[in-house]
Amino acid sequence: MKEKIKHYIKEIALFLIVMTIFANIISLYKSSDLNKNPLTLTNISLITGEKYALSQDKPTLIHIWAIWCPTCKVEASNIQTLSEHYNVLTIAVKSGSNDDIQSWLKESEYTFNVVNDSSGFIASNFQVGVYPTTLIYDKDKNLIFSDVGYTSTIGLVLRMWWAGL
Numbered sequence: 001m002k003e004k005i006k007h008y009i010k011e012i013a014l015f016l017i018v019m020t021i022f023a024n025i026i027s028l029y030k031s032s033d034l035n036k037n038p039l040t041l042t043n044i045s046l047i048t049g050e051k052y053a054l055s056q057d058k059p060t061l062i063h064i065w066a067i068w069c070p071t072c073k074v075e076a077s078n079i080q081t082l083s084e085h086y087n088v089l090t091i092a093v094k095s096g097s098n099d100d101i102q103s104w105l106k107e108s109e110y111t112f113n114v115v116n117d118s119s120g121f122i123a124s125n126f127q128v129g130v131y132p133t134t135l136i137y138d139k140d141k142n143l144i145f146s147d148v149g150y151t152s153t154i155g156l157v158l159r160m161w162w163a164g165l
Contacts, residue, residue, distance in 0.1 A: 041139035046113045047098040055087045059163035065132040067095035071150050072132045078153040082110035086160045091115045093123045138163045
């Protein structure tokens with residue numbers, strides 16, 4: 001019986017390792033099409049009506065997501081955690097009105113900054129085709145990391161830490 005349990009644990013561990021490698025390869029492939037230009041967002045209006053200014057001396061995480069995206073919903077708690085400690089701006093793509101997005105945020109108890117990209121124009125400027133997409137820029141607004149799909153909180157924290165060096 002113990003041998004069977006050990007065998008199953010090894011099989012599960014191997015499966016998780018292979019899936020992680022596979023997911024990272026897909027993310028790398030999907031990230032290759034993203035706009036690699038320096039971050040130049042200006043005149044940013046949040047769904048709350050407030051103006052948002054990018055920090056000039058800190059790294060910035062741009063998270064492009066949608067309410068209708070199941071992976072985005074799972075990853076939203078990771079983005080919330082990061083937004084409490086880092087410069088984070090999220091862009092909700094084709095997710096309804098500002099009120100729709102605010103209702104979803106309130107229901108989920110999220111408070112991160114959100115821009116409503118109702119037409120998908122901003123996402124297309126970043127050349128995003130898959131959601132969620134996360135872009136991390138250094139303090140000089142140069143893209144240094146990009147992820148397509150789910151990313152863990154620890155993965156995002158480590159990338160933001162690296163971006164701040």
